[in-house]
Amino acid sequence: MNKYVHGYSEMEANRLSAQADSLANLIHYDSIWEEGSLILEAGCGVGAQTKTVAAQNPKSKFISIDISEDSVREAETLINSKEIKNVEFKVADIFDLPFEDEYFDHIFLCFVLEHLPNPKQALDKLKSKLKLNGTITLIEGDHGSTYFHPDSEYAKKAIQCQVDLQNKSGGDANIGRKIFPILESAGFKGIKVSPRQVYVDDSNPQLVEGFTKNTFTAMIEGVKQEAVSNGLIDEESFERGINDLFKTAMGGGTFCYTFFKGKGIKK
């Protein structure tokens, strides 16, 4: 995984937090599990989703893990500051989980598979820790679902740089459309995928700030140095692309992006 997607830097942590806040309703209105469940949140990062899902399920217990110790520490501080009491944090690797088999009632992952070179293997590992009839819930983006007004070839090229760099580091920024086949390949049953489109225009200034500017454009802007140094684009064209993305967040601009939420059952 590359540093720009990790949540290790303060800027990235702020971006993940802006993303989670602006999207909480859209992606989490149905992130509800039956009371008394034991839920594994894999790849919790700085706790940007944890604070929503744990608060929405006060009678269930979460074990939230991440491979980054710094992120786990930050997530713990955030959850304590909100006086949320039903989360236990652990530094752990999805590929080497320190739990018995068939331990969890449910598993939840958000924006994690898109960074892994082997998402099916990750699901295999996670599935072994899931009880029979337990469910897995995945949320992923798909950069191919991005369109906006005013349209711009430069903005599209800048976005493609992020897609190419994520591919280069073994990830897949267009993974959202593949959630169904990936869950199927890992043997999950009863799979349902629900696309969640974010549509932003001037009528919702909070989403203009929280999503178009501070989530999406900030993410693309974050790969500038790497894109230029890898020869994917010249600096001027990249900056023009970012500038054009900002235009979609100005008067009269609109922006669309689709997240995909998938659920499967272990049978």
Ligand SMILES: C[S@@+](CC[C@H](N)C(=O)[O-])C[C@H]1O[C@@H](n2cnc3c(N)ncnc32)[C@H](O)[C@@H]1O
């Ligand atoms: C883009 S962040 C998403 C964080 C959080 N789920 C969110 O939505 O804000 C991806 C997270 O996956 C974690 N991660 C990557 N590979 C991992 C692995 N093998 N085991 C555990 N966590 C991992 C990273 O450290 C990072 O915190």
